[in-house]
Amino acid sequence: MSELLKITGLGKSFGRHPVFEDLNLRLSEGKVYGLLGLNGEGKTTLIRILMGVIPACKGQIHYKDSEVFFRSAAYKEDVGYIPEDPFFFGWMKVGDLIEFNAGFYPRWDAHRAADLLKRLSLDKKTRVKTLSRGMKLRLSMAVALAARPTLLLLDDPTSGLDVPTRHDFLQGIIRELADSGTTVLFSTHLVHELERIVDHLFILHRGRIILDEGYEAVKNSTRRVRLAFPGDAPQTLGVEGLLTESRDGQRMEAVVYPWSEEKEKKIEGLSPLRLDVEPLTLEDIFRSFVAG
Amino acid sequence: MFKRMLIKEWKEKSGLFVFALVALAVFVLALSAYSKDKETVDILASTAFLVFLPVFSILLGASGFFTEFQEDAWAYLFSRPVKKGNVWIAKYLSLLTLLYAVVLPFAFLARLHPALESGALSFSFRIVGDLSFGVLAYILPLLLFTTAFSFSILSEKVYIVAFLAASTLIVLQIAVSWAGILLFYRTWSYSVFSLVYLLSLLIPLSFALASLTTVSRADFSQPRLRSWTFTKRSAIFILASIVLMALIGFVGGKLLRERYIYSLRARIDALYFVTEKGFFKFDPAEGRTRKIAKSPSSWGEISMGGDKLAYVQYHLRVSGRDFAGLRIMNSDGTQEKPLVGTANPESPFYGVYFDSVCVSQGGGRVAFIARNRRKATPQGIWMIKSDGTGPRGYDLGIPDVYYDYILGFGDSDRALLLLCVARANAVDAQGRQVARLLRLDLESGKAETLAEVRRTWFAFVPGERGMSEAERLAFIQYNEATAREHLAVYDSETREITQVYAEESVRGFRWNKARDKLAFLTAGSRLGVYSPAEKQVVKMAELKGYDLRWPSQALEWTADDRLILRRLEGKTSSMCILDANLAEQKSIKLPFDTFYASRFWSTGQYAVVEDTEKHELWGADLTTDKWVRIY
Numbered sequence: 001m002s003e004l005l006k007i008t009g010l011g012k013s014f015g016r017h018p019v020f021e022d023l024n025l026r027l028s029e030g031k032v033y034g035l036l037g038l039n040g041e042g043k044t045t046l047i048r049i050l051m052g053v054i055p056a057c058k059g060q061i062h063y064k065d066s067e068v069f070f071r072s073a074a075y076k077e078d079v080g081y082i083p084e085d086p087f088f089f090g091w092m093k094v095g096d097l098i099e100f101n102a103g104f105y106p107r108w109d110a111h112r113a114a115d116l117l118k119r120l121s122l123d124k125k126t127r128v129k130t131l132s133r134g135m136k137l138r139l140s141m142a143v144a145l146a147a148r149p150t151l152l153l154l155d156d157p158t159s160g161l162d163v164p165t166r167h168d169f170l171q172g173i174i175r176e177l178a179d180s181g182t183t184v185l186f187s188t189h190l191v192h193e194l195e196r197i198v199d200h201l202f203i204l205h206r207g208r209i210i211l212d213e214g215y216e217a218v219k220n221s222t223r224r225v226r227l228a229f230p231g232d233a234p235q236t237l238g239v240e241g242l243l244t245e246s247r248d249g250q251r252m253e254a255v256v257y258p259w260s261e262e263k264e265k266k267i268e269g270l271s272p273l274r275l276d277v278e279p280l281t282l283e284d285i286f287r288s289f290v291a292g
Numbered sequence: 293m294f295k296r297m298l299i300k301e302w303k304e305k306s307g308l309f310v311f312a313l314v315a316l317a318v319f320v321l322a323l324s325a326y327s328k329d330k331e332t333v334d335i336l337a338s339t340a341f342l343v344f345l346p347v348f349s350i351l352l353g354a355s356g357f358f359t360e361f362q363e364d365a366w367a368y369l370f371s372r373p374v375k376k377g378n379v380w381i382a383k384y385l386s387l388l389t390l391l392y393a394v395v396l397p398f399a400f401l402a403r404l405h406p407a408l409e410s411g412a413l414s415f416s417f418r419i420v421g422d423l424s425f426g427v428l429a430y431i432l433p434l435l436l437f438t439t440a441f442s443f444s445i446l447s448e449k450v451y452i453v454a455f456l457a458a459s460t461l462i463v464l465q466i467a468v469s470w471a472g473i474l475l476f477y478r479t480w481s482y483s484v485f486s487l488v489y490l491l492s493l494l495i496p497l498s499f500a501l502a503s504l505t506t507v508s509r510a511d512f513s514q515p516r517l518r519s520w521t522f523t524k525r526s527a528i529f530i531l532a533s534i535v536l537m538a539l540i541g542f543v544g545g546k547l548l549r550e551r552y553i554y555s556l557r558a559r560i561d562a563l564y565f566v567t568e569k570g571f572f573k574f575d576p577a578e579g580r581t582r583k584i585a586k587s588p589s590s591w592g593e594i595s596m597g598g599d600k601l602a603y604v605q606y607h608l609r610v611s612g613r614d615f616a617g618l619r620i621m622n623s624d625g626t627q628e629k630p631l632v633g634t635a636n637p638e639s640p641f642y643g644v645y646f647d648s649v650c651v652s653q654g655g656g657r658v659a660f661i662a663r664n665r666r667k668a669t670p671q672g673i674w675m676i677k678s679d680g681t682g683p684r685g686y687d688l689g690i691p692d693v694y695y696d697y698i699l700g701f702g703d704s705d706r707a708l709l710l711l712c713v714a715r716a717n718a719v720d721a722q723g724r725q726v727a728r729l730l731r732l733d734l735e736s737g738k739a740e741t742l743a744e745v746r747r748t749w750f751a752f753v754p755g756e757r758g759m760s761e762a763e764r765l766a767f768i769q770y771n772e773a774t775a776r777e778h779l780a781v782y783d784s785e786t787r788e789i790t791q792v793y794a795e796e797s798v799r800g801f802r803w804n805k806a807r808d809k810l811a812f813l814t815a816g817s818r819l820g821v822y823s824p825a826e827k828q829v830v831k832m833a834e835l836k837g838y839d840l841r842w843p844s845q846a847l848e849w850t851a852d853d854r855l856i857l858r859r860l861e862g863k864t865s866s867m868c869i870l871d872a873n874l875a876e877q878k879s880i881k882l883p884f885d886t887f888y889a890s891r892f893w894s895t896g897q898y899a900v901v902e903d904t905e906k907h908e909l910w911g912a913d914l915t916t917d918k919w920v921r922i923y
Contacts, residue, residue, distance in 0.1 A: 014514060051371040054513045071508055076373035087364040091304065103296035104372040 003065075004029045004151060004183050005050075010059030012045055019045050020207040023059065027151070027185060032178045034194040034215070035187040036286050037204035043187040044084060046204070047155045050185075051081050063151075077105055080149030084156040086140035090129030094122050094139060098146070105147040113146035120165070134161050141169065145177070152177060154186045158193060170197055195282040203289050211289055215282070221258035222285050227251065227272040234270060239263045243288040255280065255288040293374050294382050301386035304359050305352065312348055312394040315340075320401065337402065341429055345398060349433035352391055353440025354454035356383060361448030366512055377508040384441055384500070391437050399429045431493075436461065438496040442503035445512075446519050461495065464530065468492040471537065494536070498529035552907055553923065555594040555603075558893035560805045560851050563900055564601065564623065565909065566594060567923065571601075571625060574911065574922045576896025581922050584625030593648070597701070598655020599623050600678050602631070604646045618646050618660060620678055631658060631680050640685065648697040651678075652705040657734075659708050661695050673698070673710065675734060686732060688712075688739040696727060699765060702784030708732040709765055709784070711745075724770050729782065742782055743789055746770040764824055766792070766801050766810055779812050781824055792822045793829055800843025804853050805894075811855055813843040819855070819874055833874035839865070841889040848892040848899070850914060856892045856899055865890060867899055867912060880912050883919045 003026055010023040019042040027033055037043045048054045050061065055070040062068070063075045088097055094117065102108045117124065120138035131139065137157055144152060154174075158166045174197055178184055188194060194201075194215075201218055203211035211218065222243075227233065233252040236245060241263070245254040252272075256263060259277075268275060280288065302309070319340050326332040360366035370376055436458065443457040444450075469492070502525035510521040556565040563574040571585035594603045602620045617635075621628035634641045644662040651658050659675050662685075673695060676683040696711040711727050719725045729743040747769050765782040771794070779798040782789050792798075793812060801812040810822040817840060821831040839860040840846050848856040854877065855870040863885040871877045882890065884903045893900045898911040900922060909922040 015517075048367065048371075048513075052376075053367045053370045054511050055509070071375060071377070073373050073375040073378075076371065079373075081371050083367070085364075087368045089300070089304070089359055089365055089368075090362065091359075092300075096303075100296050100300060101372070103293050104374055 002029055003027070004063070005185075006060075006062040007050075008060045008062070010046075010049070010061070011057045012042065012049060012054075013057055018207060020204065023204075023209060025202060025209065025212070027183050029150075029183050030178060030181045031199040032174065032184040032186060032197050033200045033202060034191075034198040035185055035202045035204060036191055036194075037187075038290055039189070041204045042207070043204055044155050047081070047083075047153050047185070047187060050153055051079065052076060077107065077147070078150040080144030080147055080152040082137070082140045082144050082152070082154045082157040084159070085133070086136040088128045088136065088139070090127070092128050093124065094126050094128060094131075095124030097128060097139065097143065098124070101143050101147070107148045109146050109148050112148070113142060116142035116145055119168075134165065137161055138165065141173070145173065149182060152182055152184045154184065154188070156188045156190075158188060158190060166193070191283045191286050192281065198282075201282075203286065205290050218257070218285060219279065219282070221260075222255065222280050222288070223257075223259040223277050224253065224255050224280055224284070225267060226253050226274075226276040226278075227267070227270070228274040229270075229272050237267055237270070239266050244291050255284075257285075257288070293378065294385070297379070297382035298386040298389065301383060302390060305355070305387065305390055308348075308352060308355070309390055309394065315344055315348075316394070316397055316401070319344075319398070323401075340398060341402070345395060345429070345433050346436050348394060349391060349437040350440045350454045350458050351450065352387055353437040353442075354444050354450045354457060356387060356441040356444035358444070358448050358450055370512065375508070377504055380445075380504045380507045384438075387441065388434075388437070391433055395430065395433045402429060435493065435496045439499050442496070442499035443522075445503050445507055446522060447515070457499075461499075464495045465492055468495065468537070471534070494533035495530060498533050499526055501529050502526040553902055553909060556893065556902070556909075557594060557596045558895045558900065559596070561896065562623075563893065563895040563898075563909075563911075563922070564594070564596065565923065566603070567907075572923060573623070573625075574895065574898075574900075574909075576898045576911075579898075579911075579913070579920060584623075585621060585628060593646075595649045595651045595658075596623065597651030597653050600651050600655035600658075602649050602651045602658045602660075602678075604649060616645055618649065618658070618676075620651075620658060620680075629680065631676050631678075632674075632683065648695070648710075650698045650700055650708075652701045654705055657701075657705060659698050659701070661698065673708070673732065675708075686734075686737050686739075688730070688732065690728075690739070699729075702731065702765070706734055707784065708734060709742075709782075729765075729767065731784070731787075742787075743767075743769070743780070746772075747777075764803070764807050764810075766803065768798055768801070777815075779810075779822075781810065781822070783824065790824070790827055793820060799840070800845070800847060802844065802847040802849060804849040805851060806853075809849070809853060811847050811849065813840055813847060819847075819857075819870075821855075821874070831872075831874050838868065839889060842891075845889060845891040848894055850894045850899060851896055856894065858890065858892070860887070863887060867892060867901065869899075869914065878917065880917050880919075883910050883921075884908070 005025070005027040007023055007025040011021045012019045023046070035043055035046070045054070049056045052070055052072065060067055063078070066075070068075045092100065098113050098117070102110065120142055122135065122139055122142060128136070128139070140157070158169060161169060170193055174184055174186070178197070186194060186198065198215045200214050201211055202209055225237070229250045229252070231250065233247045233250055237252070237254055239256060241257050243255040243257050246252070264277065319336065322336050323333060326336065357366065360369060369379055439461045440454055440457040443453045447453055502522050505525055506518060506522045511517050552568060554566045556563070562576070565572050570583045572581055573584050574581045594601060599622055600620055601623050602618065605617050605619055617633040618631045619628060620631050632641050633639065634644055636642055641662055644664055647661045647663050649658065649660045656678050657675055658678060659673065662672050662674055673686040673688065674683060675686070690712065692715050693712050694715045696713055699709040699711060701707065702709050710730050710732060712730055713725055713727045724746050727745045727747055728741050729745055730739050731742050732739045745767055747767065765784070766779060767782070768777045768779055771778050774794065776794065777797040777799070778794045779792040779801060780789050781792055792810065793814070796818070797815040798812050799815055801810055803810055808823065808825060810824065812820050812822065814820065817835045819833050819835050820829045822828070823830045835857070837859060838846070839858040846858055850856060850869070853872070855874065857868045857870060859866040859868050859879065865882045865886055866879045867882060868879045869877045882901060884906065886903065886905060888904050890901045890904065897914050899914055900909060900911045902909055911920050911922045912918070913920065
């Protein structure tokens with residue numbers, strides 16, 4: 001699979017407050033990427049930089065092997081963007097907004113726009129300022145998808161959607177897009193929702209990418225171990241890759257990444273009375289990664 | 293994209309547009325209702341063009357990015373596949389079309405509505421050359437709109453943006469105007485002056501470029517950073533504009549410098565004149581011109597008497613006040629020194645300007661009028677000795693008087709002859725005004741009225757003003773009984789006023805060098821010569837084929853008392869020499885073509901004429917009839 005987007009050494013700060021430094025990411029075609037991070041870690045900032053809304057302080061972005069700059073515009077014909085809080089011109093009607101956007105995108109698919117409006121229950125004659133947040137998100141989706149993007153950037157878009165729409169969006173639209181070759185970078189705080197659709201995970205924490213791995217690989221190589229000892233539990237399990245570790249008298253619990261048989265044997269060497277090794281949900285994995 | 297932006301901007305600002313159309317309709321209705329009341333029409337037009345359109349332009353511009361600030365819509369717009377600079381340009385052009393959809397109907401209305409016919413407006417703007425009201429009506433909204441639109445990226449608070457933009461533009465335009473004036477004083481070139489004014493368009497352009505590049509390159513999400521970036525770039529572009537203006541000003545000043553002969557005094561033994569390059573003397577005996585002083589005068593008046601030459605020199609200061617100095621030197625340029633100046637707040641001349649400078653016949657005294665710039669400083673007649681001592685002001689005790697000008701010294705420099713008018717004295721339809729010819733006794737300080745003269749403003753000009761040889765004074769006065777302009781002569785020795793010629797109106801006159809013959813031209817194209825000694829007209833002749841425009845300039849005496857007249861055939865002018873019997877002796881073609889009524893002077897054996905187009909001085913040696921270029 002060829003590389004679609006490459007971010008190298010990206011840095012951004014607001015005044016004297018650095019948001020992230022030396023960020024490196026690579027996105028390949030046709031995959032769904034999850035971008036996870038706590039609030040304020042810079043997920044929205046990163047996506048806004050990728051959309052050319054704000055400039056980066058340093059680093060490079062390459063799209064399809066061509067470097068893109070803050071001033072660049074042409075690459076955005078390929079990129080759809082659904083922000084967390086959709087911002088439109090309130091005085092426009094839904095139909096006006098669709099028409100307005102059609103002028104910017106050469107691959108604009110009017111039929112698809114009409115289909116999406118219908119599917120998302122949007123009336124062309126409704127004025128944008130009267131739409132609820134959820135409806136604005138739907139409109140945002142319609143605008144982004146009607147442009148037939150090669151890359152879709154989603155900035156925590158599902159939080160305002162009702163459950164059926166969210167389900168339709170995630171399982172229907174996003175999966176459908178990915179299957180048709182569209183690359184999706186999905187930033188969300190509703191981590192569990194990614195579980196069903198994500199191919200690859202990024203975790204942005206304290207200004208750095210601390211996880212850049214395929215979802216299945218992460219899921220298969222992250223384990224929670226629960227131990228019980230006859231006496232006091234040891235100070236540490238003493239294995240590499242401990243994401244979390246806690247002791248409570250004779251009991252001990254830890255999350256290990258990456259998990260391996262060697263590590264399991266080493267832990268067994270501590271002679272616990274009981275040793276339970278279990279996989280984690282994505283939410284637990286995320287929590288473990290950012291816990292430290 | 294541009295089409296979409298155009299539609300978007302027009303829809304967004306449709307309220308403002310409708311408001312402007314309503315205002316236009318109200319304006320039309322009001323004009324039609326009050327079309328015969330010129331004062332009301334003026335007020336309406338002033339309100340429309342000087343208040344409504346500028347304010348509309350500023351508000352429209354200041355609201356440029358208003359909707360983009362609402363709910364962060366700028367981020368939405370900037371995430372579209374279009375360059376941010378293009379967004380700025382598209383918005384600017386879209387709103388510009390809206391602006392001119394309002395301005396043009398107003399401007400056309402100003403040309404087409406009967407109440408605003410050409411010339412009907414009493415307020416008119418003459419910026420430079422032909423840049424008049426009409427152009428201003430088109431350009432001013434553009435300048436204000438461009439500046440306000442450029443500032444609109446700073447905040448969604450439209451009124452604050454409008455105030456900031458308008459005040460910044462006004463301050464900078466004033467600064468540029470001053471730069472223009474400074475350059476003008478340096479180069480004395482109206483072309484440079486005009487150029488600088490036109491270059492003041494660079495200020496809104498600088499803001500526009502700063503705004504455009506800020507949008508294109510700066511982080512729009514950070515208001516402080518955005519403002520700082522805009523301020524920095526504005527400063528850079530404005531600085532670049534100033535440098536460009538200065539460069540063009542200096543280079544243009546060199547290339548476009550217009551040469552002027554500011555002042556010229558012809559004596560029997562020499563011709564003195566001042567140009568932008570200095571003070572020059574032409575010696576007819578040698579046939580040579582020499583520079584005898586470096587730029588002694590900046591536009592100031594020159595007067596000569598005895599061996600002295602007094603003049604006014606202006607200094608323009610960057611602080612915004614211009615000062616003048618009355619200075620004196622010998623006629624060979626030596627011993628140049630100041631007499632009085634206007635820069636010292638302690639001086640009675642602080643804030644005044646010097647007018648009607650006149651050196652006495654012997655060169656020992658200088659008289660001048662100190663005119664008030666500020667009401668607190670009264671105007672006055674002043675006298676000072678040539679060595680700078682004994683300044684004395686004269687209060688003539690005439691209420692509400694305006695000292696028109698000093699004609700000269702009389703009574704062997706014991707008296708001053710001057711002309712004054714009552715401030716309330718209106719000029720009649722023919723341009724005549726009642727003036728009083730005064731004699732001021734310089735010792736006693738008492739003034740007496742020699743004559744009440746109803747005369748046209750040019751009756752004493754040229755040739756008489758500021759001349760020290762005013763022992764005999766000629767003047768034209770209107771006689772209501774005969775409805776003619778009579779020529780009269782005042783003899784300061786006998787203090788008599790003699791009527792010279794009353795058969796028909798006299799249009800111009802000229803004394804000979806010895807001041808014992810007075811030539812005059814009548815309305816009936818007759819040339820006469822009056823002899824004060826004989827108290828009668830001694831010669832009279834009909835003139836045919838001579839160019840008698842500007843009659844007082846059409847005459848000159850040669851050093852040997854022959855008369856010079858001008859003839860114009862097509863574009864060719866000739867200098868005609870008349871003998872003692874007023875018969876044409878010879879005609880010498882001027883060395884240049886001109887339609888203008890060139891004036892002649894004479895010095896020694898030379899008759900001198902100025903090419904007013906090329907600003908050259910030419911002298912014809914009347915013994916050989918050959919021309920030499922004096923300057």
